Amino acid sequence: KSCGIPFFLDQKRTILHHPLVEFIRSALEVVNGNWRADAVFRCIKSSYLFPLASDAAQRRYWRDQVSRLENYVLAFGIKGAAWQPENRWHFIYRDTLELEEELQESLSQADLDFLEEIDQARRSFSSPLLSFQEKFKASPRVKDRVLALYNLLQSVSVIKQLELATKQALAEGDPDKSREQEQVYRGIISLLEQLTEIIGEEEVSAVFFARLIDTGLSALRLGMAPPSLDQVIVGNLERTRIGNLRALFLLGVNEGVLPSRPGGEVIFTEAELEIMEAQGFHLSPGPWRRLLDEEFLIYLSLTRASDMLWVSYALADTEGKALLPSILINRLQELFPALVVRRQTAEPQEPEDSLLPFIFHPRQTLSILIVQLGRWKRGEPLHSLWWEVYNWYANGGGEKEEAKRLLGGLFYYNREDPLTPRTSRELYGQALQTGATRLERFCSCPFAHFAAYGLRLRQRLLYGLETPDTGRFFHAALRNVTSSLQEHEKHWGDWEKDELLKLVSAEVSKLLPRLQQEIMLSSRRYLHLAKKMEETVGRAALILAEHDRRSEFKPIAAELAFEEKGGRGLPPLRLQLTDGSTVDLVGRIDRLDQARTEDGRLYLRIIDYKSGNTSLDLVEFYHGLSLQLILYLEAVLSCAREWLGETALPAGVFYFRVHDPLISSSGPLTPQTLQTEMLKRFKLAGILLADPAVVRLMDKELQSGYSPVVPAAINKQGNLYGIAKSLQTASNFAELCRHVRTIASDAAGRILQGRLEISPCHIGHKKACTYCLYKAVCQFDLLLDENRYRRLAKVPEKL
Numbered sequence: 108k109s110c111g112i113p114f115f116l117d118q119k120r121t122i123l124h125h126p127l128v129e130f131i132r133s134a135l136e137v138v139n140g141n142w143r144a145d146a147v148f149r150c151i152k153s154s155y156l157f158p159l160a161s162d163a164a165q166r167r168y169w170r171d172q173v174s175r176l177e178n179y180v181l182a183f184g185i186k187g188a189a190w191q192p193e194n195r196w197h198f199i200y201r202d203t204l205e206l207e208e209e210l211q212e213s214l215s216q217a218d219l220d221f222l223e224e225i226d227q228a229r230r231s232f233s234s235p236l237l238s239f240q241e242k243f244k245a246s247p248r249v250k251d252r253v254l255a256l257y258n259l260l261q262s263v264s265v266i267k268q269l270e271l272a273t274k275q276a277l278a279e280g281d282p283d284k285s286r287e288q289e290q291v292y293r294g295i296i297s298l299l300e301q302l303t304e305i306i307g308e309e310e311v312s313a314v315f316f317a318r319l320i321d322t323g324l325s326a327l328r329l330g331m332a333p334p335s336l337d338q339v340i341v342g343n344l345e346r347t348r349i350g351n352l353r354a355l356f357l358l359g360v361n362e363g364v365l366p367s368r369p370g371g372e373v374i375f376t377e378a379e380l381e382i383m384e385a386q387g388f389h390l391s392p393g394p395w396r397r398l399l400d401e402e403f404l405i406y407l408s409l410t411r412a413s414d415m416l417w418v419s420y421a422l423a424d425t426e427g428k429a430l431l432p433s434i435l436i437n438r439l440q441e442l443f444p445a446l447v448v449r450r451q452t453a454e455p456q457e458p459e460d461s462l463l464p465f466i467f468h469p470r471q472t473l474s475i476l477i478v479q480l481g482r483w484k485r486g487e488p489l490h491s492l493w494w495e496v497y498n499w500y501a502n503g504g505g506e507k508e509e510a511k512r513l514l515g516g517l518f519y520y521n522r523e524d525p526l527t528p529r530t531s532r533e534l535y536g537q538a539l540q541t542g543a544t545r546l547e548r549f550c551s552c553p554f555a556h557f558a559a560y561g562l563r564l565r566q567r568l569l570y571g572l573e574t575p576d577t578g579r580f581f582h583a584a585l586r587n588v589t590s591s592l593q594e595h596e597k598h599w600g601d602w603e604k605d606e607l608l609k610l611v612s613a614e615v616s617k618l619l620p621r622l623q624q625e626i627m628l629s630s631r632r633y634l635h636l637a638k639k640m641e642e643t644v645g646r647a648a649l650i651l652a653e654h655d656r657r658s659e660f661k662p663i664a665a666e667l668a669f670e671e672k673g674g675r676g677l678p679p680l681r682l683q684l685t686d687g688s689t690v691d692l693v694g695r696i697d698r699l700d701q702a703r704t705e706d707g708r709l710y711l712r713i714i715d716y717k718s719g720n721t722s723l724d725l726v727e728f729y730h731g732l733s734l735q736l737i738l739y740l741e742a743v744l745s746c747a748r749e750w751l752g753e754t755a756l757p758a759g760v761f762y763f764r765v766h767d768p769l770i771s772s773s774g775p776l777t778p779q780t781l782q783t784e785m786l787k788r789f790k791l792a793g794i795l796l797a798d799p800a801v802v803r804l805m806d807k808e809l810q811s812g813y814s815p816v817v818p819a820a821i822n823k824q825g826n827l828y829g830i831a832k833s834l835q836t837a838s839n840f841a842e843l844c845r846h847v848r849t850i851a852s853d854a855a856g857r858i859l860q861g862r863l864e865i866s867p868c869h870i871g872h873k874k875a876c877t878y879c880l881y882k883a884v885c886q887f888d889l890l891l892d893e894n895r896y897r898r899l900a901k902v903p904e905k906l
Contacts, residue, residue, distance in 0.1 A: 113337075116341045120328065131295070144180050155268055232832065258297065360420045364433065454475045532859065552875045556858065574719075639767070658807065669693060712758040723860035738759075744756075756796075759793055768785070866897045
């Protein structure tokens with residue numbers, strides 16, 4: 108095949124690979140398996156549910172429709188009765204945990220058109236299967252089930268579909284594929300007829316009937332007659348019977364292969380077989396008879412060719428173990444003493460080997476050339492003749508497209524050139540409006556940013572509860588509880604435990620049906636998980652209430668947006684770029700608190716809810732990997748005078764982890780000790796101002812020692828101590844804010860410049876590629892010299 112020589116493979120092949128067989132098997136699986144998505148789309152992708160179309164553009168259109176429908180079904184977990192025509196699909200790709208006013212927005216015309224397109228596609232594909240299901244389940248008799256299956260084949264015009272496939276195969280130059288269409292259909296019809304004749308009146312379950320069909324299809328084999336064309340016939344000694352051969356190549360003449368090694372245990376000896384045969388019992392041949400038959404077949408093979416006989420044996424197996432030649436080789440050498448055994452390898456082993464035998468056909472020689480050039484790249488010497496061969500291919504001498512592809516891969520460098528400024532502006536927009544998370548993605552790896560925001564690649568949505576879904580649920584629940592508190596004009600600490608848990612339960616109950624299309628109500632397992640999630644939110648709410656009682660900082664806003672959207676929220680944070688242009692930073696703050704010192708200074712702090720174990724690291728701040736909270740704080744401080752009527756100062760930025768911690772102890776714990784330990788598990792993680800007055804505003808019960816609320820401690824003299832990276836002086840805090848703003852502006856500028864290099868960062872034990880969704884796109888490979896991690900340095904002492 109690699110040399111372009113026509114050949115015929117003389118062997119019987121299974122038909123399980125054929126689309127019609129897959130259509131039958133998957134159709135039965137659909138009706139027996141409650142319309143599971145994998146079975147439904149295996150059935151649809153067999154193409155027998157497509158409308159008849161010989162035009163390539165039409166076939167491509169229907170394949171695109173299948174892909175859209177499959178994405179939709181997998182995203183919303185559609186199965187079973189949902190495929191019935193009376194059940195209309197109304198699901199839309201949207202975050203159902205968003206705010207109520209956003210959910211109440213009416214569907215756009217684009218949404219309605221999309222739903223109509225999905226509905227038309229599913230009705231077109233499901234109608235034959237629904238009709239088949241009704242007839243198939245109507246009667247348990249085998250002949251009725253067979254009739255239902257036959258009617259399904261007729262309803263999709265299977266004969267015309269096979270005729271079209273035959274014509275396409277002939278047009279593509281594949282006569283074997285064209286001839287197998289009729290054989291497959293005849294074999295399937297024969298199987299259905301045999302089932303009807305033998306057990307047609309029997310009553311069987313739908314699952315058992317599917318097993319019968321599957322067993323019968325597995326047993327069917329295709330046997331092609333060799334065509335009359337002048338071509339090479341590939342076969343074996345037992346099956347292939349062709350006379351008038353001009354040349355014969357006998358391959359694999361190794362010890363134990365030809366003649367074959369007798370194997371397996373026998374039940375009857377040769378003498379017993381002779382006795383039974385004399386009594387009229389016809390059994391399979393014994394070992395001795397099989398050996399004689401094989402000797403005869405070998406004799407026929409060696410004497411069949413009229414012009415040339417080529418006998419070869421392997422020197423080693425695929426694992427490199429040595430193999431011995433067959434005794435047949437020795438017999439041939441005895442019969443023909445002048446016979447010379449030539450050693451032939453697939454490619455030159457040494458540079459000085461004779462090269463001419465390896466330069467014969469353009470396609471085969473190209474493969475050998477690629478291997479030789481690969482060795483040359485590793486530093487091994489390369490014969491000058493191979494450069495002549497290379498130049499021949501480079502100048503279009505043969506296999507032009509294949510040579511371009513393979514040689515291009517050999518000298519491929521995994522780099523991406525930047526986009527032109529014009530392309531970048533068209534891709535990202537003339538006025539860039541971005542969020543902090545996007546800038547963090549760019550600082551982590553520019554190519555990952557390009558894949559996510561330039562190419563807009565997304566993972567296929569799957570119906571199920573993942574870790575991000577849990578985090579969004581916790582976030583939405585605490586957001587709604589905070590909004591309810593503000594409606595009652597109360598703070599967290601003003602509520603008693605039972606009242607607060609009741610409020611949490613009410614808000615969680617509202618959100619549960621909106622998470623992943625009621626997935627939390629779909630099974631007992633998810634109902635149990637929903638109970639655990641409610642307990643986790645309740646635990647977090649009780650801790651927030653305790654924080655509130657111990658703190659002078661009180662929430663003034665929840666889900667505070669800074670973006671230009673109908674005048675709501677705060678204005679975006681404007682970043683100035685080096686070329687004079689500007690970029691608007693938008694976002695939404697989970698929670699903003701304020702407090703005043705005794706001298707009247709106003710301090711603000713930001714709290715962000717997280718479900719994972721997240722911490723704020725100065726190194727990540729410095730290199731732009733954790734910009735969000737500092738930029739959010741900058742956005743609030745920059746408009747504090749216009750919004751709050753006075754200038755505000757930064758008190759800190761924190762993460763609050765929503766989880767249900769496990770407290771371990773060697774003995775019983777008192778309620779007070781348990782409460783203290785629980786507070787420690789929920790301690791805010793982040794950076795705060797190194798000012799004892801501000802720390803006491805966050806934990807007014809702190810006299811000395813470590814605070815269970817914030818990452819700080821006060822000694823008996825009233826001075827701060829603790830984790831150095833968590834405590835920052837006012838000047839350091841200001842410098843950090845300026846640096847983060849500079850990093851954000853630089854990242855935004857490089858985005859608009861079209862930078863998209865494959866340059867993932869490596870900081871400590873963290874690598875940008877570890878959880879990256881786009882590794883298969885960028886093909887980052889440390890075996891390539893140009894692919895290296897961008898190792899980030901430590902924070903300078905001045906910060």
